[in-house]
Amino acid sequence: MYSDTFQLKDDNSYNVTTSIFRDDECVQWNQTLVPYVEPGQFSLDNKTLSDGLDIYTVRVTATDYNQFAMMYAVIKFENIVYFQTKLNGRTKKLNSELKQRFSEFSKSLGLTDDNIIFFEPIEECI
Template identity: 30%
Template sequence: MDPWWALWLIFTLPQILEGQTPTKPQGFPQLSNFESDKFQGEWFVLGLAGNSYNREHRALLNPYITLFELKNNSHFQVTNSMTRGKRCDIWSYTLIPTSKPGQFTVENKGERSETDKEDIQVIETDYIKFSLVLSIRQTSSHTITRVSLLGRNWRIPRKMVDRFICLTRTQNLTKNNFVFPDVTDWLPDPKSC
């Protein structure tokens, strides 16, 4: 191989790989229908994994709650609430449904570049105990992948955590990309947010 060709490959291959779209989850059946009315309500974020997370982020994640409110029987207003000491951080966005069951796009309200596009897909849910959600955000320079494990309670069966780990592996994420909030001494205070 010509040395210039090898040098070009070394410098461009990481950029080429970084821009690849995450793979379709293997071993997870496509949702044939999605019941928005059953999905709405309060979910606890039990685990996150993403290609933009690393071990240092573990200390930054406090337990938090996500509320999915169904609006006009079509889109969701999503509100996240996380306590940090005595203050409460709240952020929200709108999910617009696509033609595929359980798949949404995030409505862009000026906080991101117009070129950024985020798709969110409910990969698996039983509506009463757990949900696995995949988010793929395309920026102008790379793709950000995030997998969320949601539960209706702070405790879920181990097999649901195993499904979460399987889903992260289909997205080429490693154990270094996992972030679990520490809930050992934390009890939600409804008055805090």
């Protein structure tokens, strides 16, 4: 399990701090998401892109602004294009109805049950 903390900036971009518990330590990194082509779509700013990472675009596909945001990302790394769906919540535990909705959304994009993972909440670093 990991956490993303989004901090809205005056220019409508977001500072995103990711924290993950890995190898018995808390690892954090920062990124900046800037508004992209359409409302609800963001990309990494040029300073955040790393070697081999050519594209990182995120679209918020559904949110209630209080409990959750479903997101879809397109990532081009070393000339291979990946996509990812994410369900971000304001709490560590999300209700089963929301998880089902996320599963249905992910499956509509061609993912299978084997591709959909819900992490168990942990206390470390999150």
